[in-house]
Amino acid sequence: MNHISAGDTAWLLAATALVMLMTPGLGLFYGGMVRRKNVLSMIALSFIAYAIVSVQWIVYGYSISFGPDIHGIIGSLKYLLLFGFYHKVIGDVPALIYVAFQLVFAAITLAIVTSACAERIKLSAFLLFGLLWTTFVYDPIAHWVWGGGWLSKLGALDFAGGTVVHISSGFGALALALAIGKRRGFGEYNMEPHNIPMTLLGAALLWFGWFGFNAGSAVAANASAANAFLVTNTAAAVAGLSWMFASWIKEGKPGSLGFVSGAVAGLVAITPAAGYVNVSGAIAIGIVVGVLCYNMMLFRIRKGLDESLDAWAVHGMGGLWGAIATGIFATRAVSQYTGLIYGNFHQFIVQILAASASVAYAFVVTFIIAKFVDAVVGLRVSEEEEYVGLDISQHGETAYT
Amino acid sequence: MNHISAGDTAWLLAATALVMLMTPGLGLFYGGMVRRKNVLSMIALSFIAYAIVSVQWIVYGYSISFGPDIHGIIGSLKYLLLFGFYHKVIGDVPALIYVAFQLVFAAITLAIVTSACAERIKLSAFLLFGLLWTTFVYDPIAHWVWGGGWLSKLGALDFAGGTVVHISSGFGALALALAIGKRRGFGEYNMEPHNIPMTLLGAALLWFGWFGFNAGSAVAANASAANAFLVTNTAAAVAGLSWMFASWIKEGKPGSLGFVSGAVAGLVAITPAAGYVNVSGAIAIGIVVGVLCYNMMLFRIRKGLDESLDAWAVHGMGGLWGAIATGIFATRAVSQYTGLIYGNFHQFIVQILAASASVAYAFVVTFIIAKFVDAVVGLRVSEEEEYVGLDISQHGETAYT
Amino acid sequence: MNHISAGDTAWLLAATALVMLMTPGLGLFYGGMVRRKNVLSMIALSFIAYAIVSVQWIVYGYSISFGPDIHGIIGSLKYLLLFGFYHKVIGDVPALIYVAFQLVFAAITLAIVTSACAERIKLSAFLLFGLLWTTFVYDPIAHWVWGGGWLSKLGALDFAGGTVVHISSGFGALALALAIGKRRGFGEYNMEPHNIPMTLLGAALLWFGWFGFNAGSAVAANASAANAFLVTNTAAAVAGLSWMFASWIKEGKPGSLGFVSGAVAGLVAITPAAGYVNVSGAIAIGIVVGVLCYNMMLFRIRKGLDESLDAWAVHGMGGLWGAIATGIFATRAVSQYTGLIYGNFHQFIVQILAASASVAYAFVVTFIIAKFVDAVVGLRVSEEEEYVGLDISQHGETAYT
Amino acid sequence: MKKIEAIIRSEKFEDVKKALESKGIIAMTVTEVKGRGEQKGITLQFRGRTMEVDLLSKIKIEIVVDDSKVDTVVKTIVDSARTGKFGDGKIFIIPVEKSIRVRTGEIEK
């Protein structure tokens, strides 16, 4: 048995708890944006996504993601139910907390995808979809990038999951949105957020938890964690302001929703880069991603696309930019890896390649899974169920009296 | 002065903060479930429970719980006001953080009991009741199990407080509910939760904080903490799904409230076991507790019992099952202790004994205290005060304008 | 490169995340207290304060606060953009996490000041005001007390920011309130809190985060952190009860808002003292501050002063009392420093001096900045904008539908 | 045609709704309101102080029916909403000149 560092373990325990909180935080973030009649459904989807992945991960998800590599494609089933893991050590932390840390990443990724089916998915369909998605989309990509698969062999950098978490969920959401179709009345009626303070609270929890996400990804309490912590905060703050100013100029009013959407976009974009860039890089990444994702959202709306809560615009495109930006701004001041600014064209190309492969894979496989679930149990609720709202029709509950 | 481990201390500091957050989290969890006119009262009861215990604990509560043992029954008053504690070390952490960690446990336990008197208790009565309850119910049981008292000598296992926290509060709540009587209109009118998203937020904070609760109980950042962390999450997720499916089958609709109630039940049940079982054991414990507590809630309603927010069904019965389950699923894969599955019948019997003694003690003493407080200051508000709601009648406030 | 302690770093990473959460927590705390039409504005001000400081701090704020001292007045610009900080170590933690820890302090300080301009400030004016304030008020005082400036040379004690954070923001808020003027209808109409549960949630997050604030200020996971943790909790609980009883006696009803205001006052007052007093001292500090700040609030209302959300009464006066109380209750049981109770009259005088200087500086400079901003862009929205509310007029949003 | 406006206790609403249904009165519009009657709400005593809680939450039910049905509706509401204590509520009968169904545009008088 290897040596365990209590300090590194202490941080990973705390970081895992922080990341766990992000999933209900995301539920609130999304829940505030939907109409009053769907808020419980929206929050419940996050909780249920979390629960599905929590079980799947310890049974076989961890194993196929992080188990012994099979041809660079997938992990083996060797770690089923984590037998014998109590005494294992990974790096210098107990293996079980590493498993838990990876679990909370897998969980929130599925939760992000629920953006696409807001206010119209059948609960039973989501249970099936969720299990398939985490198994066939998340786990393979996690294996490719972090579990010793082909992308890691290629040298792709993804510190905390720009590709694994955000590209996969963002482009997955896009595919799911296309498969499930628009909400009735989309583009016709007002579908304004019913409770923006709830969304702001959710954003606060996301920002808070993201420190665990990115700084925890150092899997140690060291300078790399400290750097990840600070650049994470920098990118979030800068991107929040950047989106706010962009919308201020374009629409004349800087919404609070715009600020927090920008902050989330900043958090997304810094995720893959957090272990490789310094604060100057974070500022650049943040400025760009705020303007970029804001315009992607406008583009999405212009196209009449009901990717309802903008997982694609924010996580998909933000993650894509982050992956590429890692290949630009990686600096020797922070790690051994360098990017375009150091003339490292190779890394830049690898980043684009890895991101593109993940975009394509996530999009295509998600679309297939969604169509399959639609054929088997039907993805959508009936028109009347949608009209009365998912809280009543799927859960038999009313959020507020 | 012994050696302090910065790593273990770092985790215990973080864990204590996490557990602290559970008490207002519980306030929100309960606050969402009551009617609009009592929400401030409900949240305030948690805050005030926390404050009462915070003061009592450092003055004498810690001392009678963890002070030098007197005949296995109670601790001595030696540690009054914690004089000289700054330089003490417990295990390898500063004694003061150990005191704080134990404090937040004592605090939430009293907060759980407020379930029983929701929407009808007089604030002044609760101040008195709370002080007596924490002194005469919580502190002795804590001493018996963790402070070197007779149950610990018997060999009863309770990793993070299935008996000390959940059995005592759950069965205490039952006794208090019987003593204070039903809410007016209970069983007649609709008393639906006024704000389920608030309850979901509360549940999220409970789940989050529970990682501190259970993994913190290792009092170290080690493999035991990592195991506790992961099994805690597993049991919560499984039990959430288990309650959800049970209610889906029985009532035709899986409520979001059902999911989070199940998750809390899972967290309760894994609490005593978290240091002794592995993920497989956690799955078993979670499946059972979800179905069990759901049916206990139905039973409670059928009996016309107004234990208003189900502390008994969830904490009492969930804690009871957890205590027994520890004696079943304890496995050598995780610690030196074993349960029934290893043929250790002795441990199983000890667990039942310890749990039963605590059930009886908590129920009887709570009932006596409640009746005493009723006689001295009156437990309940007047009919008119109950009608206008406790927010106005006890606090002079209106929650929402 | 010095040695890094993983344990101490683990705690500082967690503590920094905790403190970060306080700023949106403060946003909710304040947001619940304003009228429904200004809630988004109020929460957004906290987020935006956080963002402004996040950028300013890494660009030059940290440098002028903690950079090489210039005549005891201000730090130099040597640490601009933190070049080369990745490999630096401060104490035994990576410099970058120390920078982040200090950042979140600076951020919440500016957020506290927003109390004074609730429901009437122009967003653009706040952007300018915020940048000037953090540069010309916060950074110098931080330098004087913590960055090697004249107050630290004088021997003033301020463990976690009673002077730097609370006096500066509280008296700054007072000056800003005078400069911006009353809300229209103040003293005439009802301006009751629109959502007290939101305020209670905010208070819970503040309390939770404050453990990072105070115990993190030990910059180590040691006995000093443990002591800070416990006395912080003690003062908060005691002061919550103290304010509650004071208002119970005076007004006949103990509000939940009163309890949490008291708790925040307790947290404020213990902040400078947390590394120097024991639990007995904390009890004394808490009792006094609850009664004191409650009466300061009544005084403020009697004077017809619209320092709208009582940053002055709670943070200003609470911080002042805390600074002085540190000079009274500092005890050798906890550190080498002593106060009046040990006959150390010198420390007592130094505390009063440092506090008074900071009061004067913060008040005067804030007033000048406010007047300057008013002259340049105008501090207040128009009468009609104030009437329809800042959510619509400044952000183009409606909080709830 | 008349509009019956009944202001009743919130907690009695379910009972009233069921009672109306059993009489075949289905259509209705419901609003959350606050109100006080002539006795001015409820007075609480607190440590020698008096506190009035005058505006209590109520439910307003509006039902438009033919003149012939007014008495049935009123009686049904009175019977199902009554507790016999102050605060039980009031019913007002207001003339309606005509009613139009949006779906079809058809007019009833």
Next chain:
Amino acid sequence: MKKIEAIIRSEKFEDVKKALESKGIIAMTVTEVKGRGEQKGITLQFRGRTMEVDLLSKIKIEIVVDDSKVDTVVKTIVDSARTGKFGDGKIFIIPVEKSIRVRTGEIEK
């Protein structure tokens, strides 16, 4: 003078408002209500069970106008609020004896 009380689908409110504006009808009072019509809301099937969602969220618009404008207002609302499905809403015409402007105290009949 008449009060036009229209209870319409919430999601049609913006359309109705705009349609009225285009006819010069600006003044109005709007309330969030719940309601059901004669067909008793919506019935959902769930695992063999039937569940009625009877009270659905609606918007009530109140507009007081001169008798001469009643037909225009009614027609405008009917045209803009209609979807042709159950639940489109109802409009009631109620007599108003007079109206007073608070700002000036002036009375209109």
Next chain:
Amino acid sequence: MKKIEAIIRSEKFEDVKKALESKGIIAMTVTEVKGRGEQKGITLQFRGRTMEVDLLSKIKIEIVVDDSKVDTVVKTIVDSARTGKFGDGKIFIIPVEKSIRVRTGEIEK
């Protein structure tokens, strides 16, 4: 018997309530509404753009009284709710045929 429906500024509600009390008018029903008058709410200028905030929060007070008291109630409301600026509100007088007290079932005309 008349129903007086007054739509007033929310922030004036406490003043109006007290003024009515002082005239012995206690009973009332209160609803939160949104509304706009003929001048169409408030127009804000923002960076050269115009933004209309048309629906502002208002309080609707409903009071049913004998015909003899109508003028007192109206005058009291007008006096206490007025600020003299646009948006002060409107009062409508609507006939009520009868009123029934739920507690006793007694009818007033």
